[in-house]
Amino acid sequence: xxxxxxxxxxxxxxxxxxxxxxxxxxxGSDTDKKDDGGSTAAGGSVYWLNFKPELDETLQSLAAxxxxxxxxxxxxxxxxxxxxxxxxxxxxxxxxxxxxxxxGNQQGVKDWKxxxxxxxxxxxxxxxxxxxxxxxxxxxxxxxxxxxxxCYGIIANPDLIEKAGHTMDEIKDFAGLKAVAExxxxxxxELGFDAFSSSDMDDSSxxxxxGHMANLEYFYEExxxxxxxxxxxxxxxxxMENFKNLYDLCINNSLTDPKDLATGGHDAENEFKTxxxxxxxxxxxxxxxxxxxxxxxxxxxxxxGVDGEEKAGLNCGTENCWAVNAKVSEADQQAxxxxxxxxxxxxxxxxxxxxxxxxxxxxxxxxxxNGFLNDxxxxxxxxxxxxxxxxxxxxxxxEYRAALVSALNAYNADQSDANWExxxxxxxxxxxxxxxxxxxS
Amino acid sequence: xxTNTKDIETVEVETNETETVETETVExxxxxxxxxxxKKPKKLSSHGGVSKKSLRRWGILFLGPVTxxxxxxxxxxxxxxxxxxxxxxxxxSDAQLLPFKGESLFKNYEKAVTDPSFLHSFWYTALFAxxxxxxxxxxxxxxxxxxxxxxxxxxxxxxxxxxxxxxxGIVLGYIWSMIFDGILSYYGxxxxxxxxxxxxxxxxxxxxxxxxxxxxxxxxxxxxxxxxMLEAAKIDGATKxxxxxxxxxxxxxxxxxxxxxxSLTNGFKLFDQNxxxxxxxxxxxxxxxxxxxxxxxxxxxxxxxxxxxNAAAQGTAQAKAVLFFILVAGLGLLQxxxxxxxxxxx
Numbered sequence: 001x002x003x004x005x006x007x008x009x010x011x012x013x014x015x016x017x018x019x020x021x022x023x024x025x026x027x028g029s030d031t032d033k034k035d036d037g038g039s040t041a042a043g044g045s046v047y048w049l050n051f052k053p054e055l056d057e058t059l060q061s062l063a064a065x066x067x068x069x070x071x072x073x074x075x076x077x078x079x080x081x082x083x084x085x086x087x088x089x090x091x092x093x094x095x096x097x098x099x100x101x102x103x104g105n106q107q108g109v110k111d112w113k114x115x116x117x118x119x120x121x122x123x124x125x126x127x128x129x130x131x132x133x134x135x136x137x138x139x140x141x142x143x144x145x146x147x148x149x150x151c152y153g154i155i156a157n158p159d160l161i162e163k164a165g166h167t168m169d170e171i172k173d174f175a176g177l178k179a180v181a182e183x184x185x186x187x188x189x190e191l192g193f194d195a196f197s198s199s200d201m202d203d204s205s206x207x208x209x210x211g212h213m214a215n216l217e218y219f220y221e222e223x224x225x226x227x228x229x230x231x232x233x234x235x236x237x238x239x240m241e242n243f244k245n246l247y248d249l250c251i252n253n254s255l256t257d258p259k260d261l262a263t264g265g266h267d268a269e270n271e272f273k274t275x276x277x278x279x280x281x282x283x284x285x286x287x288x289x290x291x292x293x294x295x296x297x298x299x300x301x302x303x304x305g306v307d308g309e310e311k312a313g314l315n316c317g318t319e320n321c322w323a324v325n326a327k328v329s330e331a332d333q334q335a336x337x338x339x340x341x342x343x344x345x346x347x348x349x350x351x352x353x354x355x356x357x358x359x360x361x362x363x364x365x366x367x368x369x370n371g372f373l374n375d376x377x378x379x380x381x382x383x384x385x386x387x388x389x390x391x392x393x394x395x396x397x398x399e400y401r402a403a404l405v406s407a408l409n410a411y412n413a414d415q416s417d418a419n420w421e422x423x424x425x426x427x428x429x430x431x432x433x434x435x436x437x438x439x440x441s
Numbered sequence: 442x443x444t445n446t447k448d449i450e451t452v453e454v455e456t457n458e459t460e461t462v463e464t465e466t467v468e469x470x471x472x473x474x475x476x477x478x479x480k481k482p483k484k485l486s487s488h489g490g491v492s493k494k495s496l497r498r499w500g501i502l503f504l505g506p507v508t509x510x511x512x513x514x515x516x517x518x519x520x521x522x523x524x525x526x527x528x529x530x531x532x533x534s535d536a537q538l539l540p541f542k543g544e545s546l547f548k549n550y551e552k553a554v555t556d557p558s559f560l561h562s563f564w565y566t567a568l569f570a571x572x573x574x575x576x577x578x579x580x581x582x583x584x585x586x587x588x589x590x591x592x593x594x595x596x597x598x599x600x601x602x603x604x605x606x607x608x609x610g611i612v613l614g615y616i617w618s619m620i621f622d623g624i625l626s627y628y629g630x631x632x633x634x635x636x637x638x639x640x641x642x643x644x645x646x647x648x649x650x651x652x653x654x655x656x657x658x659x660x661x662x663x664x665x666x667x668x669x670m671l672e673a674a675k676i677d678g679a680t681k682x683x684x685x686x687x688x689x690x691x692x693x694x695x696x697x698x699x700x701x702x703x704s705l706t707n708g709f710k711l712f713d714q715n716x717x718x719x720x721x722x723x724x725x726x727x728x729x730x731x732x733x734x735x736x737x738x739x740x741x742x743x744x745x746x747x748x749x750x751n752a753a754a755q756g757t758a759q760a761k762a763v764l765f766f767i768l769v770a771g772l773g774l775l776q777x778x779x780x781x782x783x784x785x786x787x
Contacts, residue, residue: 086748093532111531203720262631263622399749403732406633406724413634422726429730437754 044335045073049091049098051084052320054285058356062349066342072335082203088112092327099328099336103135103144104319105392106231107438113137116323117333119145124322124340127362132388133318138230144321147344148357151314151376152212152283153299155290160184160193160278168298174242174305178249184278185253196249197277198256201405201412202264208281209247209408210401211391214427215315216302217243218390231393233435237428242304244420250281251412258412283315284358284372291371299372301379301387313379314372317389320357396434403430526550526759539756549760559761561733562742569640569738570708573647577704578697581652585659586685599660602653610650614717617646632719639719639736646714651707655700662696663689691783698780705776709769712740721745739765 050059056078063074077098079087084102091098092115103112119125120142128134133146154177158168164184170176181195188194199209217239222228224238251258255277256266272280273293280290290297301312324336343349345364354360359368368374380386394400407426411419521533526549530536539546553559584602588595605613621632621642632638666689674684690697715721721734721741737745743765747758 089532089748093534114531257629259629260626260631262633263618263626265619265622396749399745402721402734403724403726406722406732406734407726409631409633409723413630425728425730426724426726426732429728430726430732431730433730440754 043072044099044329044331044333045075046100046332046336046339047075047077047096047098048100048336048339049084049088049102050076050078051102051104053078053081055356058352062343062352065349066339070338070342072339074339085111092325097325097328099325099332100340101323101325102319102321103323104321105394105397106135107395107397109135109137109143110438112323113141113143115326116141116143117326118142119324122324122337124337124344127341127344127364129363130361133321133361135321144323146318146321146361147340148320148353148360149316149318150284150320150358151299151316151373152215152281153301153314153372154303155272155280155282155286155297155299155372157272157275157278157280157294158296158298159294160191160275163193164191164278168300171300171303172310174245174303174309177300177303178245181249181253181279188255193275194253194255194277195279196251196254197268197271197280198254198266199250199261199281200256200264200266200268201261201409205264205268206405206408207401209250210404211394211397212283212315213246213250213281213302214243214394214404215387215389215391216246216304216306217427218393219315219387220306222388222390223385228390228393231395231435234432235428237424239304239306240424240427242306243427246302246304248415250279258415261412262409284370284376287358287370287372297371299375301384311384313384313386314376315387315389316376317392319389319392394434395431395438399437400430400434522759523763526756526763528759529756531755549756550764552754552757553760553764556746556757556761557731558733558737559739559742559746561735562737562739565640565736566709566711566738569643569711570705573644573651573708574701574704576644576648577651577655578700580648581655581700582659584652585656585663586689588656589660589663599653599657602656604653605650606654608650610713611717613646613650614714617642617649618718633722636723636735639722643711643714643718643736646718647708647711650714651704655704658696658700659693662693666692694780694784698777698784701780702773702777706769706773709765709772710740711738712744715741716744739768 046063048059048063050056056076059076059078063076066072066074077087077091088098088101101112101115103109103116118141125142125145128145133149134142135144137143156168156171161168161171161180161184164180164187166180166183170180184191184193184195198205200206201209217237218235220239220242221232221235225232251261255271260266268277268280269282269286269289271277273290275294280286284299287297299314301309301314303309303312306312322340324333326333343353344360344362347366350360350362350365354366354368358370359365359373376386403426404423407419407423411423413419524538525533525536527546528536528538528549539548588598592598608616618632621638625631625634625638630638632642670688670692671684674688679687715736715738719736721737723736724732724734726732734742734745739761743758743761746754746761
């Protein structure tokens with residue numbers, strides 16, 4: 001009897017505690033809501049669902065600063081790396097959805113255009129100094145605007161190349177790059193460093209090839225077609241040989257046996273930084289990490305054996321484009337645009353942003369200190385063509401790239417013609433298949 | 442005052458559960474706890490009526506939180522999930538019900554069942570579930586049997602065997618992919634290169650993780666086998682094997698039921714380990730450019746459909762999820778019904 005009674009009391013206490021806990025969290029969220037409501041009435045609040053984890057720290061401090069200066073609530077949440085679309089999908093469903101989010105490519109425009117306001121002639125659009133990084137939907141609505149841009153290509157260490165008895169001037173096309181890379185690889189043991197750093201195919205690295213290097217194929221196709229304005233339903237694969245040229249050079253003249261690339265685990269950045277490799281396929285965002293150890297690091301274009309490529313420049317573009325949520329109150333939209341304008345015009349704020357992002361295409365933003373972006377500007381000044389990011393058109397991008405990774409894995413392990421055919425199928429026919437899947441109703 | 446009456450009511454509920462013969466003593470006890478200024482002593486002597494009423498009245502209060510949590514956390518999402526499988530949607534709050542006319546309402550289901558990747562992952566998952574079911578249960582039973590034979594340090598062994606179960610699936614997947622690749626790289630390959638490696642890798646991982654857990658359940662079952670039966674078998678001259686198959690196993694059938702149910706449904710629902718170990722690689726690139734992810738199981742297939750394709754595919758993913766539920770629930774129930782029949786009543 002007694003034991004039973006004690007048990008009953010304990011259970012009752014547990015229940016009371018649980019209820020108390022529920023009610024206290026309940027009241028907590030109530031007050032939260034009240035706060036939100038208050039500030040909305042006062043002129044809106046900002047909720048930025050950020051897409052770049054490396055930017056998070058800067059944004060949190062800028063958000064706090066803005067709140068302090070202007071009294072407007074700014075919340076910044078950063079989606080974990082590689083989960084932006086998942087996070088955005090669930091956040092958009094909530095009663096306080098993000099007011100500011102990222103639509104970075106044509107796929108994103110297709111998926112999210114109904115959730116974005118037309119930014120044409122807004123205060124923030126008027127601050128832009130170029131239209132090059134903006135994304136429009138098929139009705140001509142300005143869905144999202146670039147807040148930074150980046151460039152990618154092959155990062156080179158001129159000191160190592162000179163140590164091997166070559167100069168950067170030799171590398172003006174694919175033949176030059178190949179001669180230098182193969183010579184370095186052949187003498188790797190003697191020199192103490194190799195040509196290319198590892199080109200791992202795991203998730204943390206495969207995008208450098210399936211997203212970036214693949215761009216050379218898309219770009220030249222796009223150029224032949226006179227520019228793409230929307231995703232083409234299929235590819236011709238005309239420049240696959242050029243992609244193969246550069247890809248083969250990369251995997252076969254490297255520190256790592258191509259057979260070992262599938263699971264990754266080689267730190268390519270570190271290999272380049274510590275002087276173990278002279279070339280590193282990556283982009284301008286690496287400048288901060290690389291320039292400390294390799295101050296002379298420079299970026300060269302994807303030379304791949306296309307006619308006239310001496311005039312090639314770097315791959316410039318962006319996936320960092322702001323969109324303002326159409327499904328929040330006008331006060332929130334206005335507060336968000338005000339915040340965006342502050343980010344690109346306020347001297348301190350834009351300096352902090354530029355330090356992280358490299359460059360911002362806005363009139364009022366401070367100038368870039370990123371060596372690779374300056375390289376890109378130099379190529380353009382020398383009359384070279386910019387290879388724009390045709391890669392942004394990849395249909396069903398995750399699925400498409402995953403198939404490409406699988407095919408490249410098989411090719412890396414055994415560089416047979418049959419395996420290359422599979423890569424081609426995934427690359428060219430995969431595009432058409434994914435295009436059809438993405439556009440099915 | 443209120444609390445006092447409640448106290449008494451609680452006592453009465455208890456007395457109801459005990460034999461009525463004991464009424465007197467119970468009453469005495471109830472009087473013991475009765476506060477001196479109690480005004481309604483009559484209530485005490487009236488058994489049944491009042492307490493049942495109070496049970497009915499307060500029962501809902503006590504059931505309430507659990508019911509609410511169950512409805513909010515399970516029933517409602519489940520109903521909404523079924524509804525969404527008939528919708529076209531990007532975010533769940535602006536889902537559009539498909540038009541009612543003809544087949545178009547079932548368009549998502551039609552797409553789900555005609556999707557070759559879904560069918561592939563179904564057969565792959567079924568094969569995986571069967572193989573892992575057999576291996577996990579046979580091995581777990583063997584370990585449990587060995588550890589109930591009075592070996593020295595069997596408590597230590599039990600703890601050690603159980604521990605893998607405490608590690609999360611994603612972490613396990615990545616750890617094991619490193620282990621497998623550490624070995625396979627000597628042969629110039631990787632777990633991501635061959636479907637078979639991915640399959641057996643996942644089997645090894647799941648065995649390693651699950652055997653300890655099933656072992657605990659089997660040990661409990663083995664310890665509950667009546668001593669007198671074992672003794673009788675011994676006296677009758679049964680061999681060890683005969684005792685095992687004729688006496689012990691029929692007696693641990695309830696544990697077998699639970700363990701096979703758990704490992705079957707675990708096998709079908711597997712997600713984290715699958716995602717982390719191979720993520721579906723390698724693919725077979727079809728001549729038309731589509732690809733089949735050879736090591737992708739059902740749950741991962743649904744996830745990839747939901748997030749990987751276009752807006753229209755989210756309804757398809759939802760339809761797949763409903764089919765998936767029916768499949769797992771149906772198989773689980775069938776298997777329960779089957780093994781239940783084999784249980785012996787003691």
